[in-house]
Amino acid sequence: MAESRPVPEVDRAAAARKAVERRRARASLKRDLTTRVVTPQTVLRRATADPDSVEGSLRITDFLLALPAIGAGKRDRILDELHISSVKRLGGLGVRQRAALTAWLDTRFPVTEPRGARSRLLVLAGPTAVGKGTVAAHIREHNPEIHLSVSATTRAPRPGEIDGVHYYFVDDAEFDRLIEQDELLEYAVVHNRSRYGTPRAPIDAALAEGRTVLLEIDLQGARQVRRAEPAATLIFLLPPTWDELVQRLVGRGTEGAEERARRLRTAKVELAAQNEFDHLIVNEDVAAAAAEVVELSLSSAR
Ligand SMILES: Nc1nc2c(ncn2[C@@H]2O[C@H](COP(=O)(O)OP(=O)(O)O)[C@@H](O)[C@H]2O)c(=O)[nH]1
Ligand SMILES: Nc1ncnc2c1ncn2[C@@H]1O[C@H](COP(=O)(O)OP(=O)(O)O)[C@@H](O)[C@H]1O
CATH class of the missing domain: 3.40.50.300 (P-loop containing nucleotide triphosphate hydrolases)
Incomplete structure (x- = not known):
C-alpha cells in the first residue's frame, strides 16, 4: 500500500496561490464574455484547443450565464436541449456536445462576415x-x-x-x-x-x-x-x-x-x-x- 506523505507547507501555499489566480482569471474571462470583449465562439475554441486553459476550466453553467440575456431559467433549458450536464466544464465537453453548442452559439450570436466591396x-x-x-x-x-x-x-x-x-x-x-x-x-x-x-x-x-x-x-x-x-x-x-x-x-x-x-x-x-x-x-x-x-x-x- 502506498504510504501517504504529508504535503509540504510550501507546496500547499503555492497550490492555494495558483487556485486564487485561476479563480481571478476565470472571473476576468466571465467579464470579457459579459462585455463582449471576446466572443463565446473564441472562448469555446480556446477551451477545445487546451482543456487545461482558463477557458477549458470554465463551468458550462458559468459560461452560459456570462452570455448576454441568459438567466438561470434559460441556462437550464439550453443545457437540456443540448444534452449537456450542468457539472461539465468547457474543456471536458464531448465531440457531439461541442458541435451542438457551437451550432447553438452560431445561431444565437452570429459572427458578422465582412461585406463585399467597401469604399475608401x-x-x-x-x-x-x-x-x-x-x-x-x-x-x-x-x-x-x-x-x-x-x-x-x-x-x-x-x-x-x-x-x-x-x-x-x-x-x-x-x-x-x-x-x-x-x-x-x-x-x-x-x-x-x-x-x-x-x-x-x-x-x-x-x-x-x-x-x-x-x-x-x-x-x-x-x-x-x-x-x-x-x-x-x-x-x-x-x-x-x-x-x-x-x-x-x-x-x-x-x-x-x-x-x-x-x-x-x-x-x-x-x-x-x-x-x-x-x-x-x-x-x-x-x-x-x-x-x-x-x-x-x-x-x-x-
Ligand atoms: N460623432 C463624432 N465623434 C467624434 C468626432 N470627433 C471625435 N469624436 C469622438 O469624440 C470623442 C472625443 O472625446 P474627447 O475625450 O473630448 O477627446 P479626445 O481626447 O480627442 O478623444 C471620441 O470618442 C471621438 O471618437 C466627430 O467628428 N464625430
Ligand atoms: N495598445 C495599447 N497598449 C497600451 N496602452 C494603450 C494602447 N493603446 C492606447 N493605449 C493607452 O490607453 C489610453 C487611452 O488611449 P486613447 O487613444 O486616449 O483612447 P480613445 O481615443 O479610444 O479614448 C492612453 O493612455 C493610451 O496611451
Missing part, C-alpha cells in the same frame, strides 16, 4: 480609452498617404492641441451654422457634453483624389456614416480584455472617478454594437493595430 472611406470607432486616438495618431505619423479627417468640436482646446490639426475648435453658433449649411457628414453630442462633427468638403476632395480617408469618431457618428455612405468600411477597435480597458482609462488620467464610471457604462453599450461593424481589430499593440487598419485601407478597392 474608413471609420474607426470603439469604446472609450480603447486607444482610437493613439492608433489614429500612429497612422497620421507613419502613413501620410491616408487622409485623417479633422473634426469640428465645441469643446475647448487642451494644452498642446492645435486648431486645424487636432480639431477645428468652434463655438456653438459656428457649429449650428455648419449643420444648417449641410457642411457636416455626421455630428453628435459625445460624452453628454460637447458636439463633434466631420466636415464633408475635405473628405469629398480626398476621396476624389483617390486617397483613403480615415474618420476617428464615436458610435453614433459611425452609424450616421453607415446611413449616408453604405459602402464605408466600419472598423471597431476592441481592447484585449475588459480589465485592460479599465486600466487604460485610469492610466490616461484625464477623467475623474465619476466620469470614468459613466464612460464605462457607455462602453458596455458600445461594445454590444460591435456586430454592426465590418471588421473588429483588437488593440493589443498600437503599431500592430494601426497596421491592420492600413491593411484594410489597401484592400478597400472602391
